[in-house]
Amino acid sequence: MSKRKTIIAEDALVVLLQSKDQRGFSILYDNYSSALYGVILKIVRSEEIAADVMQDSFVKIWKNIDAYNRSKGTLFTWILNVARNTAIDRIRSQEFQNSQRNQDIDSNINLIDNQESSQFDVDAIGLKKVVEHLRPEHQQMIELLYFKGYTQAEVADEFGIPLGTVKTRVKAAIVQLRQYFVQFGLVLLSAILDKWI
Amino acid sequence: MNTKEYIESGILESYVLGVATAGESAEVERLALEYPAIRQELDAITNSLETYALQYETEPPAFLKNKIMESLFNEHTIVDNSNAGSINQSVREITEPREVVSLNQNIQSSAPQRSIFKMAASWVLLALSISANIWFFKNWKNSEEKVLALESQNQILAKEGQTLKASYQEEVAILQNPDVKIIQLSGQPVAPQAKALVYFDKIKQEVYLSSLTLPEVPKGKQYQLWAIVDGKPVDAGMIDSKGNVLKMKSFSNAVAFAISLEDTGGSTTEVGPKGAVYLMGAV
Numbered sequence: 001m002s003k004r005k006t007i008i009a010e011d012a013l014v015v016l017l018q019s020k021d022q023r024g025f026s027i028l029y030d031n032y033s034s035a036l037y038g039v040i041l042k043i044v045r046s047e048e049i050a051a052d053v054m055q056d057s058f059v060k061i062w063k064n065i066d067a068y069n070r071s072k073g074t075l076f077t078w079i080l081n082v083a084r085n086t087a088i089d090r091i092r093s094q095e096f097q098n099s100q101r102n103q104d105i106d107s108n109i110n111l112i113d114n115q116e117s118s119q120f121d122v123d124a125i126g127l128k129k130v131v132e133h134l135r136p137e138h139q140q141m142i143e144l145l146y147f148k149g150y151t152q153a154e155v156a157d158e159f160g161i162p163l164g165t166v167k168t169r170v171k172a173a174i175v176q177l178r179q180y181f182v183q184f185g186l187v188l189l190s191a192i193l194d195k196w197i
Numbered sequence: 198m199n200t201k202e203y204i205e206s207g208i209l210e211s212y213v214l215g216v217a218t219a220g221e222s223a224e225v226e227r228l229a230l231e232y233p234a235i236r237q238e239l240d241a242i243t244n245s246l247e248t249y250a251l252q253y254e255t256e257p258p259a260f261l262k263n264k265i266m267e268s269l270f271n272e273h274t275i276v277d278n279s280n281a282g283s284i285n286q287s288v289r290e291i292t293e294p295r296e297v298v299s300l301n302q303n304i305q306s307s308a309p310q311r312s313i314f315k316m317a318a319s320w321v322l323l324a325l326s327i328s329a330n331i332w333f334f335k336n337w338k339n340s341e342e343k344v345l346a347l348e349s350q351n352q353i354l355a356k357e358g359q360t361l362k363a364s365y366q367e368e369v370a371i372l373q374n375p376d377v378k379i380i381q382l383s384g385q386p387v388a389p390q391a392k393a394l395v396y397f398d399k400i401k402q403e404v405y406l407s408s409l410t411l412p413e414v415p416k417g418k419q420y421q422l423w424a425i426v427d428g429k430p431v432d433a434g435m436i437d438s439k440g441n442v443l444k445m446k447s448f449s450n451a452v453a454f455a456i457s458l459e460d461t462g463g464s465t466t467e468v469g470p471k472g473a474v475y476l477m478g479a480v
Binding site for chain 2: 022026030041054055058062071084085145149167168174177186189
């Protein structure tokens with residue numbers, strides 16, 4: 001099957017998906033698979049498992065699409081959460097823990113950091129460095145909570161950090177991300193303007 | 198409900214990260230519907246985490262799409278087989294792939310991918326819209342201040358205009374009265390350039406002072422008008438403003454008028470003018 005991105009209004013796509021229309025799922029896959037697959041791969045760190053989780057995610061989307069409600073957020077937010085949760089469930093399942101998660105968390109993070117440089121292909125504009133722009137303790141929070149599915153209490157437990165500090169760091173990390181993206185957007189804008197004017 | 202406090206609490210971050218409890222999540226969703234500020238904050242947090250996640254975008258292996266589509270739609274067919282009513286429909290869907298292709302061609306194809314570029318662009322728009330808002334707000338504030346200043350200025354001008362109009366009307370009425378005699382006071386050696394007019398209505402016994410041209414009053418001093426009655430100066434009142442027409446004290450039999458510079462408060466009829474006489478004119 002060819003893979004072309006299709007411009008379609010999100011509402012229309014939701015209607016297609018909810019009526020279990022093949023075209024809807026084909027468009028969904030074409031438009032979002034690389035975003036979903038990237039996050040899944042980042043979490044499970046194995047192409048074989050990532051493909052499997054990707055399939056599970058689409059089955060879940062298929063089964064639960066009726067529960068999707070526009071007022072809760074965008075379709076992308078919803079399917080990304082389905083994929084992320086499916087991947088996190090997988091790494092947290094017993095079998096996976098036995099085979100993969102006996103390494104300690106710090107080396108896990110290092111592994112992931114090394115891995116991402118080969119996955120990320122927007123080098124040209126320098127966004128690759130997003131991670132480097134975050135302070136290490138902030139980066140760690142986002143990695144653990146967003147990509148590892150730790151709760152704040154679990155992070156506090158495992159690293160011996162007070163829960164309050166964990167919460168503060170998570171908040172600070174996201175504030176930092178927001179600031180960075182605004183700055184990045186402005187840099188991008190001025191680069192575009194430079195080219196045109 | 199203090200939305201600021203709620204936003205500060207960090208619960209929105211927990212919700213977006215998927216680590217909030219079911220109760221907390223329900224609460225966040227309910228409050229987001231009710232308070233636009235919370236909705237906005239929630240969207241901003243979601244957006245930044247998604248932008249972060251999008252840096253890991255990776256093309257899945259080529260075979261995966263077929264595999265997934267097959268698993269979805271084969272299961273679909275099996276499920277539908279137990280439901281005789283919809284067999285036709287699902288068979289149709291599967292046996293008419295050409296329709297799918299033509300739909301894809303009809304819908305304009307390009308790269309609408311929710312890419313990191315799009316996300317970055319949305320941050321630009323957000324930043325621009327925030328700065329535009331600040332700019333417009335400042336401008337609006339400025340304009341409002343200016344309007345207020347102009348309004349009060351306008352009121353002052355209108356008042357001044359009314360006062361002037363009234364005083365001119367008064368002066369015209371005096372001048373049009375045939376009983377009124379106009380006396381020109383002329384400058385004395387201390388101030389040869391000084392000038393003034395006295396309007397004297399003997400019938401009504403009214404004295405008005407107008408068209409004053411006198412040197413600036415020194416501090417602690419004041420000009421005083423005198424009427425010469427029976428060869429003696431009589432106090433005719435202090436000149437305390439530069440108004441158009443000043444109504445002075447009443448006389449019926451004055452033969453001349455004079456203006457002298459006195460200490461503030463003036464001199465009395467008993468004492469007579471103590472300072473220099475600046476102006477004088479006979480009736």
